[in-house]
Amino acid sequence: MYTSLSMRQRWGIGSFIVFLALWELNRHLALIKPDLVSSPGRVIVAGWRLLTDGEFYSHLYVSMLELFCGFFLAVVSGLIIGALIGRYRIIGSLFDPLQMALYSTPTVALVPLFVLWFGVGVGSKVFIVFIASFFPVLMNTASGIRQVDPLLTRMSRSFGATDWQMFQKVLLPGALPAIITGIRLGWGRGIIGFVIGEMYVSLKGLGYLIRTYGNAVQTDYLFFLVVFVAAIGLIGTNLFRRLEQTLSPWREEEGTR
Amino acid sequence: MKTRAFWWRKIEPVVLGVAGLLLVALLWQLASSLRWLNPLLVSSPEQIFRAAARLSANGELWGDLGITVVEFAISFFAASFVGILLGLIMGWYRRAEYTFEPFLWLLFSTPLIAFYPLLLVWFGFGFNTVVVMGFLFAFIPITINTMAGVKHSSPVLVRAAKSFGANNRQILMKVALPSALPMIVTGLRIGVERALIGVIVGEMFCSNSGLGFHISYYGARLETANLFVALVIVILLGLILTQAFRILESRLMKWRQN
Numbered sequence: 001m002y003t004s005l006s007m008r009q010r011w012g013i014g015s016f017i018v019f020l021a022l023w024e025l026n027r028h029l030a031l032i033k034p035d036l037v038s039s040p041g042r043v044i045v046a047g048w049r050l051l052t053d054g055e056f057y058s059h060l061y062v063s064m065l066e067l068f069c070g071f072f073l074a075v076v077s078g079l080i081i082g083a084l085i086g087r088y089r090i091i092g093s094l095f096d097p098l099q100m101a102l103y104s105t106p107t108v109a110l111v112p113l114f115v116l117w118f119g120v121g122v123g124s125k126v127f128i129v130f131i132a133s134f135f136p137v138l139m140n141t142a143s144g145i146r147q148v149d150p151l152l153t154r155m156s157r158s159f160g161a162t163d164w165q166m167f168q169k170v171l172l173p174g175a176l177p178a179i180i181t182g183i184r185l186g187w188g189r190g191i192i193g194f195v196i197g198e199m200y201v202s203l204k205g206l207g208y209l210i211r212t213y214g215n216a217v218q219t220d221y222l223f224f225l226v227v228f229v230a231a232i233g234l235i236g237t238n239l240f241r242r243l244e245q246t247l248s249p250w251r252e253e254e255g256t257r
Numbered sequence: 258m259k260t261r262a263f264w265w266r267k268i269e270p271v272v273l274g275v276a277g278l279l280l281v282a283l284l285w286q287l288a289s290s291l292r293w294l295n296p297l298l299v300s301s302p303e304q305i306f307r308a309a310a311r312l313s314a315n316g317e318l319w320g321d322l323g324i325t326v327v328e329f330a331i332s333f334f335a336a337s338f339v340g341i342l343l344g345l346i347m348g349w350y351r352r353a354e355y356t357f358e359p360f361l362w363l364l365f366s367t368p369l370i371a372f373y374p375l376l377l378v379w380f381g382f383g384f385n386t387v388v389v390m391g392f393l394f395a396f397i398p399i400t401i402n403t404m405a406g407v408k409h410s411s412p413v414l415v416r417a418a419k420s421f422g423a424n425n426r427q428i429l430m431k432v433a434l435p436s437a438l439p440m441i442v443t444g445l446r447i448g449v450e451r452a453l454i455g456v457i458v459g460e461m462f463c464s465n466s467g468l469g470f471h472i473s474y475y476g477a478r479l480e481t482a483n484l485f486v487a488l489v490i491v492i493l494l495g496l497i498l499t500q501a502f503r504i505l506e507s508r509l510m511k512w513r514q515n
């Protein structure tokens with residue numbers, strides 16, 4: 001185990017270094033037009049310039065505000081509605097086709113509509129993040145609740161548990177690993193949501209910066225921002241994944257997008 | 258009595274599902290007709306039907322649908338081909354896996370849409386860029402799932418094949434590939450979803466035709482009924498494609514268990 005792990009790391013790090021070296025070398029050899037792909041050195045310089053510039057943090061603040069508001073709303077409402085759908089068969093079947101349709105909709109297609117409804121500012125992005133992360137949370141919560149051992153629910157019922165007690169003591173703990181999976185998938189989709197929303201139309205935010213630098217073909221800034229956003233996504237995803245593994249190392253997830 | 262209960266249980270989800278859809282449509286129509294919500298912004302089922310009839314009569318809808326489907330098909334097939342091939346190589350050769358895996362995860366977690374200005378420079382405005390965007394979105398999950406499938410093919414079977422004198426190629430084609438099939442299909446299903454996202458995003462940002470373009474075009478012109486027509490078609494497209502793969506997936510799972 002130890003040797004295979006270290007071999008994986010050796011090859012991974014090695015290939016990454018080779019990649020960075022080739023990328024840097026391209027600036028001198030110009031195999032691909034250097035303006036279009038930048039180089040690691042210039043990306044770091046651009047990143048330093050952005051991070052030491054106060055303007056950047058106001059963009060970051062707007063994006064994070066959108067991301068966290070939308071994500072929080074999605075988790076809360078996804079949990080509540082998911083629990084209802086998972087618990088009560090009639091509610092479940094009533095909304096099943098609707099939920100199926102919206103789950104497999106590319107949420108980006110809703111962006112223009114949300115801009116019409118909620119304006120070009122923070123409002124529309126909060127809702128885009130919301131709708132992007134809502135469905136993974138909802139689907140996984142519902143399927144998690146459905147998968148709770150029926151023996152446990154029957155037993156708690158026969159010991160006279162009320163609906164609320166059963167939910168609190170049996171269903172929620174049983175479905176928790178699935179719920180965390182949903183939250184993790186929702187986080188990833190929320191990140192893509194705010195970037196696309198801001199790139200589509202916005203006045204401020206990381207997506208706005210990406211679009212501005214992209215259209216000016218200032219690739220050093222563009223690449224830095226892309227890596228920055230990817231890092232936000234990766235940190236959250238790894239956090240949730242770790243939480244998931246401590247809660248239940250064995251289960252499989254519903255839909256990975 | 259018992260047969261009736263059984264019969265009801267079978268059709269109950271369908272009846273309730275249709276009822277749910279009708280209920281939403283009815284509420285929507287009421288909200289729009291009674292002006293609880295601004296009809297200009299929310300449109301209504303009735304207006305959407307009219308718009309759909311108009312757009313399909315003048316052929317615009319079919320043209321858009323055709324373009325989007327062609328773009329989707331090309332990007333999905335290219336992504337499947339590259340993804341399965343790369344996944345097989347990475348699943349078979351450990352060093353290939355170690356070399357390429359970090360880049361795949363890196364690419365998977367980047368917001369790919371950010372690269373559209375560069376894609377525009379390289380591939381030009383329109384069709385090609387949209388196809389490339391769909392491809393980039395779709396090929397990663399296909400690769401990762403194929404790799405996982407090949408890697409986890411049962412070592413007992415591989416050893417058995419080896420002791421009967423199968424060469425590497427035979428093991429790959431007769432043992433590893435078939436046992437990786439369910440994982441590959443799962444990867445393809447996720448790939449379908451992501452290719453569609455990529456194509457729609459691509460059309461919204463760097464094209465002047467297709468359903469994605471018209472969603473954003475009608476949005477900018479406040480023609481909400483037309484926007485909803487394009488949106489509903491996109492939703493149906495996504496639904497049909499993913500459901501087809503889900504059915505295939507569960508069939509394969511059953512076949513494996515037997």
